[in-house]
Amino acid sequence: MTMTLDETPKSGGPQEGATGAVRDIEVDRETLDASIAEFAGPNADYYAKAFHTIHDTTGWFPRTFNRAAALAGPFWAAARGAWGIFWAFLILEIIAFVQIGRGTWGELGADQLVQADRQAARAADFQTRADEAIAAGEDGTRFQTLADNLGRAAERSREAAEAAAADAQLILLTGLAMLLVLRLAQGFYANIVYEAQYSRWRVTPDAVPSGLSKRNLFLGAALGLVVIPLTVYRFTVEGVADWITEFPADPDIYSTSARWLEGVIDDAARSGAGAFDGIVLLVRRVLDAISLALIGTPWLVVMSVIIVVGWRAAGPRVAIFTAAALAYIAFLGYWEIAMETVALVGAAVVLCVIIGIPLGIWFGKSKRAYSFAEPVLDLMQTLPAFVYLIPIIAFFGTGNPPGILATIIFGMPPVIRLTALGMRGVPDTIKEAATAFGATRWQLLKDVELPLALPSIMTGVNQTILMCLSMVVIISLIGGGGLGQVILEALQFAAKGPGLLGGFAILFVAMVIDRIVQGAFRRADQR
Amino acid sequence: MTECVVELDGVWKVFGAAADDTIAAAKSEGLTKAEALAKFQTVIGVRDASFEVARGEIFCIMGLSGSGKSTLVRHVNRLIEPSAGTIRVLGEDVGAMSPKVLREMRAKHIGMVFQHMALMPHRSVLDNVAYPLEIRDIPKSKRWAISEYTLGLVDLAGYEDRLPKELSGGMQQRVGIARALASDPEILLMDEPFSALDPLIRLQLQDQFKTLVRDLNKSTLFITHDLDEAIRIGHRIAIMKDGVIVQIGTPEEIVTSPADDYVREFVQGISRLKLVKAHTIMTPLNGSPPPGDAIRVDGEADLDALIDVSVGTTHPLVVQEAGQDVGTIDKTVLLRGIQGGKA
Numbered sequence: 001m002t003m004t005l006d007e008t009p010k011s012g013g014p015q016e017g018a019t020g021a022v023r024d025i026e027v028d029r030e031t032l033d034a035s036i037a038e039f040a041g042p043n044a045d046y047y048a049k050a051f052h053t054i055h056d057t058t059g060w061f062p063r064t065f066n067r068a069a070a071l072a073g074p075f076w077a078a079a080r081g082a083w084g085i086f087w088a089f090l091i092l093e094i095i096a097f098v099q100i101g102r103g104t105w106g107e108l109g110a111d112q113l114v115q116a117d118r119q120a121a122r123a124a125d126f127q128t129r130a131d132e133a134i135a136a137g138e139d140g141t142r143f144q145t146l147a148d149n150l151g152r153a154a155e156r157s158r159e160a161a162e163a164a165a166a167d168a169q170l171i172l173l174t175g176l177a178m179l180l181v182l183r184l185a186q187g188f189y190a191n192i193v194y195e196a197q198y199s200r201w202r203v204t205p206d207a208v209p210s211g212l213s214k215r216n217l218f219l220g221a222a223l224g225l226v227v228i229p230l231t232v233y234r235f236t237v238e239g240v241a242d243w244i245t246e247f248p249a250d251p252d253i254y255s256t257s258a259r260w261l262e263g264v265i266d267d268a269a270r271s272g273a274g275a276f277d278g279i280v281l282l283v284r285r286v287l288d289a290i291s292l293a294l295i296g297t298p299w300l301v302v303m304s305v306i307i308v309v310g311w312r313a314a315g316p317r318v319a320i321f322t323a324a325a326l327a328y329i330a331f332l333g334y335w336e337i338a339m340e341t342v343a344l345v346g347a348a349v350v351l352c353v354i355i356g357i358p359l360g361i362w363f364g365k366s367k368r369a370y371s372f373a374e375p376v377l378d379l380m381q382t383l384p385a386f387v388y389l390i391p392i393i394a395f396f397g398t399g400n401p402p403g404i405l406a407t408i409i410f411g412m413p414p415v416i417r418l419t420a421l422g423m424r425g426v427p428d429t430i431k432e433a434a435t436a437f438g439a440t441r442w443q444l445l446k447d448v449e450l451p452l453a454l455p456s457i458m459t460g461v462n463q464t465i466l467m468c469l470s471m472v473v474i475i476s477l478i479g480g481g482g483l484g485q486v487i488l489e490a491l492q493f494a495a496k497g498p499g500l501l502g503g504f505a506i507l508f509v510a511m512v513i514d515r516i517v518q519g520a521f522r523r524a525d526q527r
Numbered sequence: 528m529t530e531c532v533v534e535l536d537g538v539w540k541v542f543g544a545a546a547d548d549t550i551a552a553a554k555s556e557g558l559t560k561a562e563a564l565a566k567f568q569t570v571i572g573v574r575d576a577s578f579e580v581a582r583g584e585i586f587c588i589m590g591l592s593g594s595g596k597s598t599l600v601r602h603v604n605r606l607i608e609p610s611a612g613t614i615r616v617l618g619e620d621v622g623a624m625s626p627k628v629l630r631e632m633r634a635k636h637i638g639m640v641f642q643h644m645a646l647m648p649h650r651s652v653l654d655n656v657a658y659p660l661e662i663r664d665i666p667k668s669k670r671w672a673i674s675e676y677t678l679g680l681v682d683l684a685g686y687e688d689r690l691p692k693e694l695s696g697g698m699q700q701r702v703g704i705a706r707a708l709a710s711d712p713e714i715l716l717m718d719e720p721f722s723a724l725d726p727l728i729r730l731q732l733q734d735q736f737k738t739l740v741r742d743l744n745k746s747t748l749f750i751t752h753d754l755d756e757a758i759r760i761g762h763r764i765a766i767m768k769d770g771v772i773v774q775i776g777t778p779e780e781i782v783t784s785p786a787d788d789y790v791r792e793f794v795q796g797i798s799r800l801k802l803v804k805a806h807t808i809m810t811p812l813n814g815s816p817p818p819g820d821a822i823r824v825d826g827e828a829d830l831d832a833l834i835d836v837s838v839g840t841t842h843p844l845v846v847q848e849a850g851q852d853v854g855t856i857d858k859t860v861l862l863r864g865i866q867g868g869k870a
Contacts, residue, residue: 427643430645432641432645433646436637437633437659437706438635
């Protein structure tokens with residue numbers, strides 16, 4: 001059944017009692033007015049009328065003018081709880097006030113005047129020296145020229161200062177015009193903004209401010225009274241007090257806290273030395289095993305294996321690229337050092353995966369554990385690497401194993417996060433089905449949760465590999481070896497040639513690993 | 528239909544911390560669902576449910592969404608723990624089972640089918656069906672043989688090596704049914720299995736399922752929100768509202784004598800044609816021999832089928848049960864039967 005706007009419902013139909021056509025239906029003004037009155041508080045009648053005008057019209061041009069908003073400016077907005085326009089217009093009005101201040105009492109051209117005085121003084125100085133020289137019977141033209149030049153420059157500066165001072169009136173007018181425009185804008189648009197606030201208030205009365213609040217007015221006034229005079233003073237008066245432009249910091253606070261923190265770290269490093277050494281030993285074992293495999297094995301074997309793996313995992317094109325990249329590395333004599341880099345990344349990734357996947361599974365299953373872990377993971381990812389290199393040196397010393405630990409801090413969050421995400425993404429219905437068929441918790445994990453979370457876990461591992469690769473250069477700062485060291489040395493001596501060659505070597509290592517891993521994962525996805 | 532395979536006795540499920548207080552208050556002063564929420568911040572999911580399912584029976588639980596029917600059925604294999612009451616499956620108290628015994632019961636005796644199929648997307652159809660057997664450590668050769676057989680039961684032979692996503696919704700649900708049948712359980716729990724399917728496929732699957740269950744002699748607890756489906760499939764129907772079982776009875780009983788206004792409103796639109804059976808309206812023979820040349824109809828034939836047969840003949844129809852002539856139906860009896868109750 002269709003009904004046009006003009007069609008009158010037939011009497012006795014479902015719309016019995018409706019007398020007019022659809023287009024004649026009117027809003028129930030009484031309930032609307034009551035609702036607006038509840039929202040607006042004081043001046044309810046005015047706002048009801050204004051809102052009706054807004055509701056009745058379309059188009060962008062405002063048909064209402066709020067005198068209170070035009071007169072009080074941002075303070076009207078503060079009192080009505082419209083903090084968005086309060087801040088916007090407060091800042092704009094400050095700009096206007098600054099212009100007015102500069103135009104009224106600002107010493108415009110003061111800088112140029114000072115400069116003109118200085119130039120005039122030096123011109124006079126040279127003039128006396130020229131006079132002395134002439135009096136002594138020597139050639140004074142050199143001094144005379146300088147004095148003339150400086151005198152002209154002083155004259156120009158003075159003219160500039162006068163011109164700037166003459167601009168004062170214009171600046172004052174600009175400021176006043178700007179203020180007028182801003183107030184008019186507030187007057188015209190206040191009701192529109194306030195009506196939007198009313199619409200939001202209808203949905204969430206608790207979250208949206210309503211009525212005229214004395215507390216808000218006081219707050220807005222206090223803010224305005226602090227912000228406006230200080231800012232205007234700062235920008236219009238020459239030679240303001242130091243405490244306005246510079247925070248009065250106490251150097252003692254800094255030195256005591258730094259000393260205290262140093263003591264804490266030293267104590268912790270001393271008392272936990274056994275544990276930290278154990279961790280370093282463990283990391284070293286993993287690194288040594290991978291290094292031995294990559295560097296101890298004849299280079300021909302390792303190269304062939306890498307190329308074949310590239311072929312099998314990602315196809316012939318990646319294999320050809322891999323061969324070319326390895327040739328570049330080998331011919332430039334980077335082979336061993338590049339393999340050290342691969343071993344560093346490999347050890348970091350292995351440890352990340354071994355620790356990260358079980359943690360991710362745990363966090364995926366336990367919401368509480370995840371809520372505790374999330375801020376830590378955020379910190380691990382947002383903290384700049386340079387910041388935690390220092391405590392790592394304090395606790396673990398320098399060299400490759402501490403470098404790997406720094407890499408793990410940076411590289412582990414993605415695999416944890418994406419494992420947890422994958423675990424949480426497994427549909428409850430499928431888990432329930434497996435349980436209903438008698439699966440144990442281990443079977444549920446092995447047969448349902450891990451396979452379904454696998455794509456997400458693989459994405460996490462891939463991201464972890466890339467993050468670890470990006471740390472390779474940085475860990476050379478704390479004695480990590482490999483290609484990063486080459487770059488660091490080149491950087492220290494500004495050696496452009498070696499730096500670029502080493503840089504390309506790192507790039508190729510990263511690209512080969514990334515291509516092979518992505519190719520392998522893409523194939524696994526298709527299966 | 529004497530042996531009882533599933534038995535629920537006074538089962539309550541209350542979600543929330545103060546479950547025991549809620550049950551006590553509900554038992555003593557008849558606390559309603561809304562009052563429980565206001566007073567104890569608890570939600571009554573199932574309220575004092577008791578019923579029995581006999582061997583070979585299809586027992587339907589019908590209710591609208593939120594009536595607690597899915598919650599109730601999950602008590603049978605203890606996917607949900609009851610707050611009070613006992614559940615017995617094949618004579619054993621489910622609540623008293625150790626985790627190991629419970630898993631064994633789930634794996635061997637209960638097959639479950641879900642509304643959203645819940646197939647494992649990474650496994651082939653064959654491996655999906657074989658999963659309940661895999662859990663029980665049955666060797667691969669055996670479980671593949673059984674799975675192929677059960678896939679044949681649901682007419683899916685030839686689809687063994689496809690992935691579930693390559694199949695249509697109706698076929699996927701048949702895989703779900705095959706999976707539930709794979710371990711040859713005595714009991715099937717069907718949680719709105721056909722609700723997500725389009726009407727035509729639904730009708731086909733209902734018929735297929737009914738035949739299958741009769742042939743295999745399974746006992747079924749069938750959840751649905753569709754009274755038509757319940758009447759089509761169920762031997763008996765329990766109607767649930769707000770966690771309470773309002774009425775239990777055969778489709779005929781539910782339609783002919785609804786327990787309250789709620790049920791009456793439901794059955795208003797249900798046609799009797801498909802419900803009332805020949806043996807209900809027939810005139811018993813009482814020893815007198817039936818006319819030899821008359822057309823024979825089955826005692827289970829519904830009025831709709833009787834009309835189809837009856838328009839082709841002027842003679843009364845003879846009703847047979849188990850190959851024996853037991854009664855007759857003439858045109859008057861048939862018309863009165865369609866009208867209902869005025870015979």
